[in-house]
Amino acid sequence: MKYLSGLLITLLTIVVIACGGSQEGEQEASSQTMEEAPSTEQTITAQAPEAKLNINTASEEDFRTIPAVGDKMVHEFEEYRPYVSIQQFRKEIGKYVDEEQVAAYENFIYVPVSPNESDAASLQQLPGVHENEAQQLVDGRPYDSNEAFVDALTSLVNEEELAIAKTYLKSE
Structure with a gap:
């Protein structure tokens, strides 16, 4: 179990670094056991804001409040603006992270809804x-x-x- 916990933390660390996150703190977290470190799902749920960010108007500082968002992901979020659908967001951001991480980001952002045009x-x-x-x-x-x-x-x-x-x- 500890081996799997360590492997999971290591894989998450690689994903964070690949997405532009900092390496500080990740090495320390990778040495924690599963009992000591909260799961990604628990962390994201615990930190999810009451109000989501409008992906088309949020600032760089706003994006940095989202877990696992570093320089690269901030750039990617901004590069594809304006987003016209959540499907577009999933497609574009899915080029850089897996579906699970895209879904996690959706806990913090929304694409504005047009009543007559949104899918x-x-x-x-x-x-x-x-x-x-x-x-x-x-x-x-x-x-x-x-x-x-x-x-x-x-x-x-x-x-x-x-x-x-x-x-x-x-x-x-």
Whole structure:
């Protein structure tokens, strides 16, 4: 078990370094046992912000608050702006890190949602919106305004999710 723990920490260290993270602290972390070091999933969940970053407007400093983001990933996040869909984000950032790391980054960022143009995957970034709800929203198009979209969304999500979803919408 300790061998596997050490191997996992070493592999994570390599990923962080490859993505532009610093090497300071990684060597120390690689010597910790699994019991001492939190898993990547636990770390990301524990550090996930209440409000996600708009990938199209976040600053370099904002990006550096995301775990496992170094100089290279900050550059990559900025290079492909403006992102028009979460699928575009996944494709472009997936060139540099695996799907698991891309999914971890999605805990911290969002691509702004356009009610009449965003694909179903992008609509699923909205809290409480899953595949079925996203399809209902697509089927309800066109929306006359963001307010009309929010009205449709009201029946699909709770009040807290709705409040967050409003912040994900592109300005009209």
